[in-house]
Amino acid sequence: MMESEIVGAAASAGEFSMWALFLRADLVVKAVMISLLLASVWSWAIIFEKMALMARLRRKARGFEDEFWSGEPVDGLYEDVKEKPDHPMARVFVSGMREWRRGHVDGKPTPGLKERVEQSMSSTFAREMERLDRSLGFLASCGAVAPFVGLFGTVWGIMNSFRAIAASQNTSLVVVAPGIAEALFATALGLLAAIPAVIFYNKITGDIGRYAGRVEAFADDFIALVSRHSDRRPS
Structure with a gap:
């Protein structure tokens, strides 16, 4: 009988829905809850954006590779994409082709051209990968920090429970729950x-x-291709 009375009293103390729990929380716990909700929303925004981006890049890479290995001259592909390369593979290709063209005098490659092409493509590649990695740091931080932020809210809520017990001199479920x-x-x-995250x-x-x-x-395939092309040219 006493247990049912306690449960009934607890129910009358207010609903235990998520919204009710939020409204009853003090300012510190509310701030913790709001920050975690915002972090979750922002994490999902990053996740959806990155997943869609990677799917698009894989699709573009397949199409670009098909064009590159189609047997057509790479100069034609370069002319098609040089103005607006819209994905990392195309930008790496354009940087290499641009350096390759600049490195010829009277139709002959200048010394060290292969190394300059490789360096140009490597620099572009590094910038593109850095761009892809943007915002991932937030996911890593959220995954590492969010549980501890939640734990802080937990500790604060338990402290409030103990203060309520001390103030009311009552350890019933109504006070603690x-x-x-x-x-x-x-x-x-x-x-x-x-x-x-x-x-x-x-x-x-x-x-x-x-x-x-x-x-x-x-x-690597592109550099090997232009290297063979350079080796075939008469000195």
Whole structure:
């Protein structure tokens, strides 16, 4: 009988929905909850943007490689994309072709041309990969920090529960439950922000790594191609 009375009293103390827990929380716990929700929303925005970007880059890379290896002169491909290369592989190709063309005098390659082409493509590649890595630091930070932020809200909520017990001199569920529920809700929000951030950070970095390897392989093939072309020219 006493247990049912306690449960009924707890129910009358207010709902335990997420919104009710947020409204009952003090300013510190509310700030923790809001920051974790914002971090979660921003993380998902980054995740969706990066996933869509990588899918688009893979599609463009396939089409570009098909054109490059189609047997047509690479000069024609260069003329098509040199004004607006819209993906990293095309930009690496354009930088290499531009340096290749500049490195000829009277139709003959100048000394060290291959090394300059390789350096130009390498620099462009590094800039493109740096651009792809942008915003991923937030996912890594969110995955590492969000659980501790949630834990801070948990500790603060439990402290509020103990203060309520001390003020009322009552250890019943009615006094303890609201603060404990708020504390656990903060923990849940921390995990809600952290888990997707960690999972998709690992996936996206893996996708970028595989794409980077693909672009590097293309650059190596291009350098080998122009090197053979240069070797065939009469001295």
